Amino acid sequence: MKRRDFLTLSAGTGTAAALAACGSSGPSNSGGSGGAAGAASYWALSGQPSEPIRRAAIDRFNKANPSTQITGTYFANDAYKQKIKTALGAGEGPSIIFNWGGGGLKTYVEAGHVEDLTDWFAQNATVKDKIIPASFGAATVNGRIYARPVESVTPIVLFYNKRVFDQVGVQPPQTYGDILDLVPKFNAKGIAPFSLAGQSRWTNMMWVEFLLDRTAGSDVFNRVFAGEKNAWSDPAVLDSLTKVQDLVRADGFIKGFSSITADSSADQALLYTGKAAMMVHGSWSYGLQKANGGDFVSSGALGYMNFPPVDGGKGDPSNALGNPGQYLSISTKATPEQKEIAKKLFSTTLLEDEEIKGWVGAGYVPVLKGSETQLSTSPNADFLKFVYDTAVNAKLFAQSWDQALSPTASETLLDNIAKLFQLQISPQQWVDAMNGVIGK
Structure with a gap:
């Protein structure tokens, strides 16, 4: 679509x-x-x-x-x-x-x-x-x-807990800059800004996908998909990866996210129980939250939006990512x-x-x-x-990148994204690793 x-x-x-x-x-x-x-x-x-x-x-x-x-x-x-x-x-x-x-x-x-x-x-x-x-x-x-x-058609979206937003007295983000402004406000109240099932790796990937898309549009990944040599070396990639690590360092994600799995739906629970304010996830998360979250969905407490634009970014904010x-x-x-x-x-x-x-x-x-x-x-x-x-x-x-790429490139992608979020590699090391599997 x-x-x-x-x-x-x-x-x-x-x-x-x-x-x-x-x-x-x-x-x-x-x-x-x-x-x-x-x-x-x-x-x-x-x-x-x-x-x-x-x-x-x-x-x-x-x-x-x-x-x-x-x-x-x-x-x-x-x-x-x-x-x-x-x-x-x-x-x-x-x-x-x-x-x-x-x-x-x-x-x-x-x-x-x-x-x-x-x-x-x-x-x-x-x-x-x-x-x-x-x-x-x-x-x-x-x-x-x-x-x-x-x-089904399942785009990735930004979910948020309206009750938590009301509790803290803030509004849903309209730009990525707004997200950065919200992080310290939620942390000050003992609420994680974002839930994340980091052990599953592909959940981390959604952040990199959106930040690159909103920063540079689709051209960079199109070149990767086409097998262009060193396509990941675009400056927009380094910028997006740096944004990710800056968000990790700012405690933008729930503490211990790298040990949380998506298959357990623990990331969903953090959102509907109010332990986290927001979550970037596939639209299938709605059904999980409806099934497991008590009256969270039926009461209208679940909010949702497409991922907001990056300030000054070239990507169209209407762009969607996920599974067609x-x-x-x-x-x-x-x-x-x-x-x-x-x-x-x-x-x-x-x-x-x-x-x-x-x-x-x-x-x-x-x-x-x-x-x-x-x-x-x-x-x-x-x-x-x-x-x-x-x-x-x-x-x-x-x-989604891990589905669009070959299994070999996908595994390298997911492995290095996990290391990126755990601050074990630098953005440049990530780029070098991914350039090595272009076309494989």
Whole structure:
């Protein structure tokens, strides 16, 4: 979802489209064969509020297709990323592969792990026509489609606790300068300015993404994505990284943030319990706070906005970052029967009204067209309209860096961002490390 029209965006125009696009062991019978005859396996993420919606979809499919079942297995976010990488490398992955598109999907394509779905979408135009076009950008590699966009549009936003703001007697920030002014005011009251699950690393990344975007716009990362040598050496990168470390030194984040994990939702709890005033996080956080925060959401105490502009920055303040969808691919190791089961799931259950209702009810904007009516009648209507408007008004909706880059570059990115936040490396050392993995 870039600016233009939310429902009619182009699926892919080079680099910009590519950017437009965020535990336990698997079952013993869920290898490349996908399980028993007549069954396909499906791996996806666990946790509220998304897991029940995913489970319900598989249950609906199995009920409607008793002779062609799908077996689902669910993993915590970070555990899944490692599990699926290992399983696919060993030829033991599931029949249906949950992923985030972008650089990770490109790696799967290059390794021959996933089916080319371009011809299938051409033969099933009614399926493709029901999906928001922009979501196909991150599903496309070298002009070919390798994944089915599913679930929801999830930009990253700035959440804040209105009760805490009222308590301290301050207003939500309109610029990054306002954020810096708020930091000492909250600290003086014993309230952390920002909650942050720093151990998960990708949560730190959202800060670097926004600060670079608001400082310099999208050009710098576009050059990185295109593989331009030393693209990270742009002065705007050093400026943004310095801003991050200045904020850390000013106690802008909750003490001990580097030991807090996103999978535990502890960062969400810090916000809704008033221990932290603000949090930069994906829009999926709304559903978590609604499910776990008592009356925090229902009472109107949760505030939200797009990340504010950086004073003097060149980036368009309407720009959005995050996930233009989630994705399902079909394993090349699956049997012909299992591949057909997956395609039937893609063309039936995931398009039905119950699917839309599930995501809207949990506080998400679905990737499917025709959801506007349900958005307006949802008890989450105000937030969903905000997400919708954020996507509609964005000049650019950029895919999260760790998803847009290859797994090799992404791991280096996340590792060095964690070190940056822990003040273990300098901005220049960060730049040098990242320049070393451009194009890898």
